[in-house]
Amino acid sequence: MSKIYINGISSVSPQSEDIYENEIPQTYNENILPAINIDYKSLIKPMMLRRMSKAVKMGLYCSKKALQEAGIADPGAILVGTGQGCMQDTEKFMSNMLESEEGLLSPTSFIQSTHNTVAGQIALDLKCKGHNMTFTQNSASFETALLDTVLLFEDEQVQNILVGGVDETSEEFTGFQKLDGQIKEASINNLDLFASGTSGTIISESAAFFTLSSEKNDSTYAEFKDVQIINKVEKSDLISKIEEFLSRNKLRLADIDAVILGRNGDSRFDHYYEDLQQGLFAEKCQVGFKHLVGDNNSVSSYAFWLASKILKEKRISQIFKLNAVNCNAPRNILIYNQYLGRNHGLILLQSH
Amino acid sequence: MRGVAVTGMGLVSAIGNNIVEAHTSLKNGKEGISLPEILKTGLKDLPVGEIKLSNSDISNILQLPDDHSYTRAALIGTLAIKELLSNSGFDNFPEDTGFISGTSIGGIDKTEEHFHNYKDHPEYRKYIQAQHPGFTTEKIAEYFGLKEVVTTISTACSSSANAIMMGARMIESGKLKRVIVGGSDCLTKFTLNGFNSLKILSDQKSKPFDNDRNGLNLGEAAAYIMLEARELIGDKKILGRVSGFGNANDAFHQTASSENGEGAYLAISQAIKKAKLSASEIDFINAHGTGTRNNDLSESVALKRIFGDTVPDFSSTKAFTGHTLGAAGAVEAIFSLLAIQNAEIYPNLNFNSEMAETGLVPVTEFQKKEIRTVLSNSFGFGGNCTSLIFQKDE
Known part of the structure; x- marks a missing residue:
């Protein structure tokens, strides 16, 4: 199989993309974080924008940016991970249906409610007729899209693949996540997330898309090496899973320079990360991101964006660091994420 | 021989609760289209392909505890894979078996049922996460102790076909040696009203490819097949490739x-x-x-x-x-x-x-x-x- 290079990246999240350089965070004092306002009009026609839900807007915008950066007009495939899909339109259609007691309904929100609306709309906009897939496995959704990326490159049918993760929030459905304890009860400041000591997390909307290519070019950020998903793992077995993953990529633990961890401040499940931070990864530069961009089912795509930045810039922006270990010229980065103790994902990136 | 071997299968649909029943129906031209009885909907006059087993019927067959949180798609999915297990040659699926499931709407049946209940009735909140497709897949995986590669594809009406495709590619690449692939979708008010709003449901039994066709009938089903790598097959019967x-x-x-x-x-x-x-x-x-x-x-x-x-x-x-x-x-x-x-x-x-x-x-x-x-x-x-x-x- 050819190597897989990350040649274009783009993210929309509760933070500006400039945060990596200027280290000025947006702070929030509520537990549901919106993505910051973006000039969507710069890339999407206003008439189209009016009809689009947030997930479609964010996904299409990031797709165009990531393709532009890589200098690609028509990727061979479009792969999207979204754990919760187009919730806003789903909620709209469901509310109308329940309120009207199954009365006369407009089909518009139903049409846009399917999980593959984002991938379909990107294909429609780009007139891309290639392989088009949508993965919806909770916090392993983006990771599954990466898995499909590897399979497609192994097949050597395509040279460029657009892959991304996107999740939006919606008023009622996201609100339900407060009721079942997924979202913290008391409002916190996002920068205090890791010290909160309470159950639940802060939920956000975000998107991050990437142009992955079999050839490197001037814009190449890094090489995407491998991905693994594990639905359920005993904490005692997690270390051996990580070691197996590294050894299958012919790496030893010592080769890993930095780890990006999906800590989300949930006192019930952060021990998965804390044990690694104090044990296996104690000597590694540890990086977090959910104190800045919150948590959602495809936010590991933001970690992928972050790892790409780190490997291109060859330094780790202070604002993301979880410990004092320094890392000059990072070469191998491991991303580990899970949600509610399920759907664990491992992603490996390497400088090119 | 080219292609990935199929070594097991299971199916629940409106024409039978297992493969033998479905096969008999197919041979005899006996369709399973009726008016909705299990699905409680105001759209009573639209014919559907409904599995005539209630959620509690299936829960009993599967011997689930009373407080389970299985969606209907998880219930019929589990029933189908139970049949697959019985003809796959395993007593239990080996731990390294992958599971890729396709679904269009996952557990939206629970959201439409409890949308107004969550606020005041904590007992229903176990279904809040159930709305999203991955939850249904995980419930099925839990029943059979599948823990490794468990994932969901949701591409509307091609979801389970894509799950089969991805499973076959996982076997071809050597990333998995054995994988259960297929999909599950149940009838819901959400989809029935949705397709009705698009004006593509027929008020009669559907007539595919007929000049006078006037729309589709929605149905519900769960269907899964097992794919295995060449080296695992031995003298097992191969159902096709x-x-x-x-x-x-x-x-x-x-x-x-x-x-x-x-x-x-x-x-x-x-x-x-x-x-x-x-x-x-x-x-x-x-x-x-x-x-x-x-x-x-x-x-x-x-x-x-x-x-x-x-x-x-x-x-x-x-x-x-x-x-x-x-x-x-x-x-x-x-x-x-x-x-x-x-x-x-x-x-x-x-x-x-x-x-x-x-x-x-x-x-x-x-x-x-x-x-x-x-x-x-x-x-x-x-x-x-x-x-x-x-x-x-x-």
């Missing part, structure tokens, strides 16, 4: 198919190429054939583009089961495998007159005929088009 697959996007409209059937044409072409076949080697086509004006015309045009004036025998089985959305690709994969194993063609019901535009006539009576190669089509919203090719193991 997945030898070709292709996915393409129509890139035409969010819900409507293009007039020239471009997405379908590309998907079928890729599948035939992948299987290293020529079009003339396809013995039978299990068409997507939903019974809508738009799909059946677009699909017919695509078939004529591929096969010219010699379109092979084809039929749509949607008039038997209803359109089971995300499960349809896997349901029809099993029908394709049954056709291969038993040398049979199952009829396209309710057909009277050919479409004026294409003149294509499907097979309308049950037939005995040797079938070595089947093309199965599944097309979905978002322009998603998938074609699979199943071949006899020989």
Whole structure:
């Protein structure tokens, strides 16, 4: 199989993309974080924008940016991970249906409610007729899209693949996540997330898309090496899973320079990360991101964006660091994420 | 022998709670279309393909605890895989078995049931996470102790066809040695009202490929097959092989198919190429054939583009089961495998007159005929088009 290079990246999240350089965070004092306002009009026609839900807007915008950066007009495939899909339109259609007691309904929100609306709309906009897939496995959704990326490159049918993760929030459905304890009860400041000591997390909307290519070019950020998903793992077995993953990529633990961890401040499940931070990864530069961009089912795509930045810039922006270990010229980065103790994902990136 | 071996299967649909029942129905032309009884909906006059088992019936069969949080799609999915387990040669699935499930709507049945209850009734909050497709997949995985690669594809009506494709590619690449693939979707008010708002539901039994077709009937089903790598098979019976697959996007409209059937044409072409076949080697086509004006015309045009004036025998089985959305690709994969194993063609019901535009006539009576190669089509919203090719193991 050819190597897989990350040649274009783009993210929309509760933070500006400039945060990596200027280290000025947006702070929030509520537990549901919106993505910051973006000039969507710069890339999407206003008439189209009016009809689009947030997930479609964010996904299409990031797709165009990531393709532009890589200098690609028509990727061979479009792969999207979204754990919760187009919730806003789903909620709209469901509310109308329940309120009207199954009365006369407009089909518009139903049409846009399917999980593959984002991938379909990107294909429609780009007139891309290639392989088009949508993965919806909770916090392993983006990771599954990466898995499909590897399979497609192994097949050597395509040279460029657009892959991304996107999740939006919606008023009622996201609100339900407060009721079942997924979202913290008391409002916190996002920068205090890791010290909160309470159950639940802060939920956000975000998107991050990437142009992955079999050839490197001037814009190449890094090489995407491998991905693994594990639905359920005993904490005692997690270390051996990580070691197996590294050894299958012919790496030893010592080769890993930095780890990006999906800590989300949930006192019930952060021990998965804390044990690694104090044990296996104690000597590694540890990086977090959910104190800045919150948590959602495809936010590991933001970690992928972050790892790409780190490997291109060859330094780790202070604002993301979880410990004092320094890392000059990072070469191998491991991303580990899970949600509610399920759907664990491992992603490996390497400088090119 | 090319292709990935199929070594087990399980199916629950409106024409039977297991494969033997479904097979009998197919042979006897006995469809499963009725008015909704289990689904509580105001749209009482729209025919559907409903599984006549209530959630509590299935919970009892599966011996689930009273406080379980299985969605209906998880219940029928588990029932189907229980059957697969019984004919797969395993007492329990080995731990390294992967699971890739396709679903269009996952657990939205629970959201529509409890939308107004969550606030004041904490006992229903176990279903809040159930709305999202991954939850249903995980519930099925839990029942069988599957813990490793467990994931979900949601591409509307091609979801389970895509799950089969991804599973086959995982086996080919060596990333998995054994994987359960397929899908599950149940009837919900959400989808029934949604398709009704699009005005593509028929108030009669659907008539795929008929000139006077006037829409589809929704259905519900769960269908799964097991794929295994060559080195694991030993003397196991191989039910057939997945030898070709292709996915393409129509890139035409969010819900409507293009007039020239471009997405379908590309998907079928890729599948035939992948299987290293020529079009003339396809013995039978299990068409997507939903019974809508738009799909059946677009699909017919695509078939004529591929096969010219010699379109092979084809039929749509949607008039038997209803359109089971995300499960349809896997349901029809099993029908394709049954056709291969038993040398049979199952009829396209309710057909009277050919479409004026294409003149294509499907097979309308049950037939005995040797079938070595089947093309199965599944097309979905978002322009998603998938074609699979199943071949006899020989």
